[in-house]
Amino acid sequence: MTNSAQYGLPNNSGDARRDYPAFLDGRVRPMLIGGEWVPSLSGKSFESRNPANGELLATIAEGDSADIDRAVLAARKAFDGPWRTMKPDERQMILLRLADLVERHFDELSLLDTLDMGAPLRHTRGSKRHMVGLLRYFASMAVSLYGQTSSTSLGGELFACTLKEPVGVVGAIVPWNGPLMAAIWKTGPVLATGCTLVLKPAEDASLTPLRFGELLLEAGVPPGVVNIVPGFGATAGAALAAHTGVDKVSFTGSHLTGQQIVRASAGNLKRLSLELGGKSPNIVFADADLEVAASAAATAAFANAGQICSAGTRLFIQRPVFDEVVEAVARAARGLKVGAGLDEQTDIGPLVSRKQLDRVSGYLRAGREEGARALAGGERLDGDAHRNGFFVPPTVFTDIRDDMRIAQEEIFGPVVAAIPFDTLDEVVERANATPYGLGAGVWTRDVGRAHALAPRIRAGSVWVNCYNTMDPSMPFGGYKMSGYGRESGTQQLDDYLNVKALWIRRD
Ligand code: ADP
Numbered sequence: 001m002t003n004s005a006q007y008g009l010p011n012n013s014g015d016a017r018r019d020y021p022a023f024l025d026g027r028v029r030p031m032l033i034g035g036e037w038v039p040s041l042s043g044k045s046f047e048s049r050n051p052a053n054g055e056l057l058a059t060i061a062e063g064d065s066a067d068i069d070r071a072v073l074a075a076r077k078a079f080d081g082p083w084r085t086m087k088p089d090e091r092q093m094i095l096l097r098l099a100d101l102v103e104r105h106f107d108e109l110s111l112l113d114t115l116d117m118g119a120p121l122r123h124t125r126g127s128k129r130h131m132v133g134l135l136r137y138f139a140s141m142a143v144s145l146y147g148q149t150s151s152t153s154l155g156g157e158l159f160a161c162t163l164k165e166p167v168g169v170v171g172a173i174v175p176w177n178g179p180l181m182a183a184i185w186k187t188g189p190v191l192a193t194g195c196t197l198v199l200k201p202a203e204d205a206s207l208t209p210l211r212f213g214e215l216l217l218e219a220g221v222p223p224g225v226v227n228i229v230p231g232f233g234a235t236a237g238a239a240l241a242a243h244t245g246v247d248k249v250s251f252t253g254s255h256l257t258g259q260q261i262v263r264a265s266a267g268n269l270k271r272l273s274l275e276l277g278g279k280s281p282n283i284v285f286a287d288a289d290l291e292v293a294a295s296a297a298a299t300a301a302f303a304n305a306g307q308i309c310s311a312g313t314r315l316f317i318q319r320p321v322f323d324e325v326v327e328a329v330a331r332a333a334r335g336l337k338v339g340a341g342l343d344e345q346t347d348i349g350p351l352v353s354r355k356q357l358d359r360v361s362g363y364l365r366a367g368r369e370e371g372a373r374a375l376a377g378g379e380r381l382d383g384d385a386h387r388n389g390f391f392v393p394p395t396v397f398t399d400i401r402d403d404m405r406i407a408q409e410e411i412f413g414p415v416v417a418a419i420p421f422d423t424l425d426e427v428v429e430r431a432n433a434t435p436y437g438l439g440a441g442v443w444t445r446d447v448g449r450a451h452a453l454a455p456r457i458r459a460g461s462v463w464v465n466c467y468n469t470m471d472p473s474m475p476f477g478g479y480k481m482s483g484y485g486r487e488s489g490t491q492q493l494d495d496y497l498n499v500k501a502l503w504i505r506r507d
Helices: 065-080 088-104 107-116 119-127 128-142 181-191 207-219 235-244 256-270 289-308 319-335 356-371 424-432 447-456 489-495
Strands: 032-035 036-038 044-051 056-061 158-164 170-175 196-200 226-228 248-252 271-275 279-283 314-319 372-378 395-398 417-423 439-443 460-466 499-503
Touching: 032 128, 032 207, 056 207, 065 170, 065 226, 065 235, 088 107, 088 128, 088 207, 107 119, 107 128, 107 181, 107 207, 128 181, 128 279, 170 181, 170 235, 181 196, 181 207, 181 226, 181 248, 181 489, 196 235, 207 226, 207 447, 235 248, 235 256, 235 319, 235 439, 248 256, 256 271, 279 289, 279 424, 289 314, 289 319, 289 417, 289 439, 314 319, 319 372, 319 395, 319 417, 356 372, 356 417, 417 424, 424 447, 447 460, 489 499
Parallel strands: 170 196, 170 248, 196 226, 248 271, 279 314, 279 439, 314 417, 395 417, 439 460
Antiparallel strands: 032 036, 032 226, 044 056, 158 499, 372 395
């Protein structure tokens, strides 16, 4: 039987769980420390529930600062052990085996993502090429790290070069909006560069990272090289961010938590990379292919129920085509099916948690109160089909002023603010007028205009006639309060490496 048949839709026989992965076997899921699956020292655990219907999926050992301590110790021991001298091509082989395992188990991993955080199966399964590709890319980078030689100004009696060395023990603190993606983005560069890792998954989505941990061991990752400690932000997360035995923290999440992590890192001045929020502009000029642009604008705003840091949430449309485009986006929004992620027909799943539901509902209310008008959506769905889950319909707001909260703050839900503009200079200024700078979209058939605009947008990615396109070789990250450091690309690897200057006198 193929995996997709094995992990197909729950049948209608009354036992919906029959097709769930064996991983959800009812036992308390332990944490991974020093190559062993162990309970938390406190004996505490927490629940993982399906946001589509509230069902209990699993109980998970809850790590706190004592567990983080022993995980950091294990990571340090591994960093100082045989891992340090393991040859790059051996690390490459581990990454290649891991890529094969992730490819083979992809249906199971994407089903776990869907069950745990709500994204439609179509969405989670659709990321296979990118996920596996990332691991193969990191495998190739394991044998492609090099420094430079310099002739220096001092002449021939000195040989001078730079060496790249792993930064050490890395702490990774990740969100729930792409659990497998987060695990891969944080583990890949660690294995490629020879660092070791303590990964703290999000409390709302720990299942896939834990299953991924089993695959790490199967791929031959030595004990202690990757440790996985689930738990809450205020306890496990804060302990990891402050730990003086950690050399670098790689964090993905909200900018408020990012600021706390910066403060917590001061004790040992650890290195940081921060991939934070966004309020990304998506700019449609009148000369664009409007049908394509409108359909892409809906995807940019609503994919993963808007729970993507680079979602295109401010849709700037040039005035002559404003009505046409905004109506097309609203039509697309009304046509999207909102429902449980397991349903193959679902376009938009539930939000991940009640906390997110309350947060997004608060913004819908704020939008209305500030005078915005909802052309589609606008209210939480709580009819029979949606009552037990955290469902919000794709929402298109118009009549926006730039100072409204829904035009300024990251909502992290399926909500887009559509805003007319007249000129290029004006849209550049307004697009840049938020504290964030993660991504931006530009839709035009005028290549000159695209070139003129791209350098003026203060964001880490600019997509012209496409949106949210990603590749393992291309850096992804923020300007301004969207953070610093990059995921993917050689730039990400550099974030995990120290540079040493080596001088040798020749005589
Ligand atoms: P959200 O509010 O959507 O959960 P966060 O940025 O708070 O987004 O969460 C992202 C990750 O940061 C999660 O793994 C969470 O547990 C962790 N986290 C939250 N607060 C802290 C903190 N004070 N220190 C370290 N990690 C934290």
